[in-house]
Amino acid sequence: xxxxxxxxxxxxxxxxxxxxxxxxxxxxxxxxxxxxxxxxxxxxxxxxxxxxxxxxxxxxxxxxxxxxxxxxxxxxxxxxxxxxxxxxxxxxxxxxxxxxxxxxxxxxxxxxxxxxxxxxxxxxxxxxxxxxxxxxxxxxxxxxxxxxxxxxxxxxxxxxxxxxxxxxxxxxxxxxxx
Numbered sequence: 444x445x446x447x448x449x450x451x452x453x454x455x456x457x458x459x460x461x462x463x464x465x466x467x468x469x470x471x472x473x474x475x476x477x478x479x480x481x482x483x484x485x486x487x488x489x490x491x492x493x494x495x496x497x498x499x500x501x502x503x504x505x506x507x508x509x510x511x512x513x514x515x516x517x518x519x520x521x522x523x524x525x526x527x528x529x530x531x532x533x534x535x536x537x538x539x540x541x542x543x544x545x546x547x548x549x550x551x552x553x554x555x556x557x558x559x560x561x562x563x564x565x566x567x568x569x570x571x572x573x574x575x576x577x578x579x580x581x582x583x584x585x586x587x588x589x590x591x592x593x594x595x596x597x598x599x600x601x602x603x604x605x606x607x608x609x610x611x612x613x614x615x616x617x618x619x620x621x
Contacts, residue, residue, distance in 0.1 A: 495560055499552045502571050506541045506548075509578045513537055516582040525589045533581055537574065544570045 517534050520527060547567050554560035609615060 499548050503545055503548050506545050509575055510538050510541045513578040513581055516585050520585040523589055537578055540574050
């Protein structure tokens with residue numbers, strides 16, 4: 444009987460500990476998500492303002508959008524089984540370049556001398572443009588690769604038409620291997 448009570452007590456203690464761990468994980472996840480959303484909201488609000496802080500926020504928002512779009516393009520190409528080549532590695536490098544440029548922009552935002560900050564912002568604008576151009580080249584390449592896969596549709600359509608004709612006439616058609 445004592446062993447049964449001891450086992451029940453042990454199970455209860457372990458259950459409570461598991462519940463505490465679960466609550467801590469959920470609270471941390473929700474807090475992190477709320478912090479991310481609050482940060483985005485602050486950046487959105489700053490992007491609407493004028494002057495140097497507004498431009499820095501707009502450039503940072505553009506960088507995030509560029510990287511997100513490139514990642515979505517890669518995911519879409521992967522899902523469609525488009526040949527990817529080195530695209531995954533290039534998206535990773537794009538993320539790193541955007542992260543470094545974002546860090547530069549955040550640091551520019553802390554410079555108290557507006558003339559100095561404006562001068563630094565010019566070179567950061569150039570880097571944002573380079574990230575934008577690299578992402579555009581990559582997504583264009585993925586779209587073209589997907590379009591080349593569409594060329595196989597012409598062969599498929601021709602083969603299907605030939606098969607339909609053969610079925611109507613009762614003959615066999617030799618198809619090209621896929």
